[in-house]
Amino acid sequence: MNEASKSTPLIELSGVGRQYGQTGKAGIAALSGISLTIGAGEFVCITGPSGSGKSTLLSILGCLDRPTSGSYRFVGREVSRLKPDALAWLRREAFGFVFQSYNLLDSVTTLGNVELPGVYGGLSRAHRQRRAKELLAEVGLAERARHRPAELSGGEQQRASIARALMNGGRVILADEPTGALDQHNGKRILDHLEALAQRGQTVVVVSHSPDVAKRTDRQIELRDGRVLKDVTRRVAAEPVAVYSTVAAGRKGKRKSNAGLIGGLSLGFTTLRRGFFRQGRLRAFLSLGSVALAVWWVVTLGAVLEGIAQEGMRIVNQMDANHIVLMPTTLANNDLAPPAVPLSLQDAENIEQSIPNVRGAAPRLTREMTVQSDSRSMQAFVKAYVPGMSMEESESDSPGLEAGRPITQLDNERLESVALIGPGVHSRLFSSLEDPLGQYLTIDGHPFLVKGIVSADRLNVLGASEEFAARIAAAEENRVYIPFNTGVALLFGTDRIRFLDIWVHDAERIGDTAQAIGDLLIRRHGQVGFMMSHRAGEAAEVAKGRKVVALFVLAIGAIAMLAGGLGVMAVMLMSVTGRTREIGLRMAMGARKKDVLTQFLLESAAVVTAGGVVGLAASVICTAILATLGVPMAHTGWVAIVALASAVSTGLLFGILPARRAASVDPAQAIAAG
Numbered sequence: 001m002n003e004a005s006k007s008t009p010l011i012e013l014s015g016v017g018r019q020y021g022q023t024g025k026a027g028i029a030a031l032s033g034i035s036l037t038i039g040a041g042e043f044v045c046i047t048g049p050s051g052s053g054k055s056t057l058l059s060i061l062g063c064l065d066r067p068t069s070g071s072y073r074f075v076g077r078e079v080s081r082l083k084p085d086a087l088a089w090l091r092r093e094a095f096g097f098v099f100q101s102y103n104l105l106d107s108v109t110t111l112g113n114v115e116l117p118g119v120y121g122g123l124s125r126a127h128r129q130r131r132a133k134e135l136l137a138e139v140g141l142a143e144r145a146r147h148r149p150a151e152l153s154g155g156e157q158q159r160a161s162i163a164r165a166l167m168n169g170g171r172v173i174l175a176d177e178p179t180g181a182l183d184q185h186n187g188k189r190i191l192d193h194l195e196a197l198a199q200r201g202q203t204v205v206v207v208s209h210s211p212d213v214a215k216r217t218d219r220q221i222e223l224r225d226g227r228v229l230k231d232v233t234r235r236v237a238a239e240p241v242a243v244y245s246t247v248a249a250g251r252k253g254k255r256k257s258n259a260g261l262i263g264g265l266s267l268g269f270t271t272l273r274r275g276f277f278r279q280g281r282l283r284a285f286l287s288l289g290s291v292a293l294a295v296w297w298v299v300t301l302g303a304v305l306e307g308i309a310q311e312g313m314r315i316v317n318q319m320d321a322n323h324i325v326l327m328p329t330t331l332a333n334n335d336l337a338p339p340a341v342p343l344s345l346q347d348a349e350n351i352e353q354s355i356p357n358v359r360g361a362a363p364r365l366t367r368e369m370t371v372q373s374d375s376r377s378m379q380a381f382v383k384a385y386v387p388g389m390s391m392e393e394s395e396s397d398s399p400g401l402e403a404g405r406p407i408t409q410l411d412n413e414r415l416e417s418v419a420l421i422g423p424g425v426h427s428r429l430f431s432s433l434e435d436p437l438g439q440y441l442t443i444d445g446h447p448f449l450v451k452g453i454v455s456a457d458r459l460n461v462l463g464a465s466e467e468f469a470a471r472i473a474a475a476e477e478n479r480v481y482i483p484f485n486t487g488v489a490l491l492f493g494t495d496r497i498r499f500l501d502i503w504v505h506d507a508e509r510i511g512d513t514a515q516a517i518g519d520l521l522i523r524r525h526g527q528v529g530f531m532m533s534h535r536a537g538e539a540a541e542v543a544k545g546r547k548v549v550a551l552f553v554l555a556i557g558a559i560a561m562l563a564g565g566l567g568v569m570a571v572m573l574m575s576v577t578g579r580t581r582e583i584g585l586r587m588a589m590g591a592r593k594k595d596v597l598t599q600f601l602l603e604s605a606a607v608v609t610a611g612g613v614v615g616l617a618a619s620v621i622c623t624a625i626l627a628t629l630g631v632p633m634a635h636t637g638w639v640a641i642v643a644l645a646s647a648v649s650t651g652l653l654f655g656i657l658p659a660r661r662a663a664s665v666d667p668a669q670a671i672a673a674g
């Protein structure tokens, strides 16, 4: 604030009126035509009977309230029409309030209360604490800094509130009946303090109807029915001194709002923890609980439903959902139908390479044949396969070896008569003492050298049902693998592929992939002589089911969040109503609307975040228990993240209304109502 010339009075009211009631209609005139000046360093008492307008005048002087008519100049500057934030600035920088009922926040320590105006003044924590301690020492309360106001006597509380009024400088101390609630001894002590401040040059305006107070001040202004009845100056004011100012105290940056915000946050959270959670346990429990319940329900349900969906997908996959069997065939028993396409290895390679969703394609030449060793004979499934082609794509095509070496591409190219045998073949054709490797066996009379033994542990990979698994395992046990070309040349008599096994990456798109394969074959062969079988339906059903489940979870989540949000809003509105006085007080200490808004929004967000975390924890426990009971569970990280994020945003969203209501509190009324 610019220091005006010495002749400019500190406070100058001319024709100030304050009308209560609706505009336009005649209301109650609490003040009318008040004209007076107060110079820097004056010690003034405003007296008058109850209802004469003393408190109203004090509120106007302290910029807690605005005149409805007339002009109020502070150091030469018109303030009656200042914007709310500018008034907040003035309250913070120029005024210090002392109330009859002390108005200390019960939720923070005495030190915290004294610090409060410094928080809104943007002072650093260290700076604030240092100054608050000095001020408490000045009023004789150094030992009581860590106590809560409720643990202090009335006189001590009032001394703490004087310290608070001085926190940002308190160029003008405005005290409303400061001794009204105190016994004579303590009342005198408070007056001593105020007098000392006046003597060192601070401006002190006291409202009191007590003659004892009036006697001690330099000047007495008596009000009657909202007008000045008497204005008597007995002593000349002390020389004004330079007072402490947060502006001069080297607050960081031009906009102190950030420092104020952070300070406000820490203080806000302290009051949240102490005030909201401690004093309003039921309230906190209700709003936190409603959100916790919503998050718990959504995340648990999401995990269960996703678990079931994944289980379904797994079963479908076990049913070979990503498998297409392609068969060249005539499609009807008449001459007009296209003949079977001559499907070759090239087709298989082509399909594998040019259709993106295809993981691999393997021709199937398999037949039950007689396999013999020197002394024994059995029926075995002989499978001719192309080594290196789609080996990894199908368990049955990629025999892992227990012993020996694999069939190579060279074996295939050279039409080598080599074979890998399954464990069943091994045990039935060779004695346990014999090593089959390097021995010969015959397949349909053709000699083959045993090159390797397929390991048994490869055989239980497909296990849809136990029966199915057993069948597959038995088939695998008795399988003999030979190179594709050798099989064609010696055993199968044709390279016309009878079946082509095709595996896809994404079972959900298997229908489209089959279509693409069909198109490719028609392009290559110009006819439709083939059939394909796959289980597109099941996979698509499960995929659809999963989407429905996801939507269902989201919808339930949204409803639960809405309910939780409404709960939070109701509770926060209650909280605002219950804390109007605290809000007014914070505003008197210099909090802007924005500070109050932020504080309440953060409180809502904090409550719902806490609720969200509790709900999440409960859900983790719950899913763990359900999992041990055998319920299929899937950890749905995304549901948890979405639930938590929407809880926080719900808190912020539903916190807006209560926060706005808090920010629109009229400080003068809020304090008077207290």
Ligand code: ADP
Pocket: 020, 021, 028, 029, 030, 048, 049, 050, 051, 052, 053, 054, 055, 056, 057, 669
């Ligand atoms: P004092 O502090 O001298 O007791 P006040 O300043 O509190 O007097 O009140 C002055 C007059 O204004 C009284 O008649 C009171 O009823 C009226 N008044 C004060 N505040 C309000 C209000 N918020 N709404 C309506 N009338 C009010």
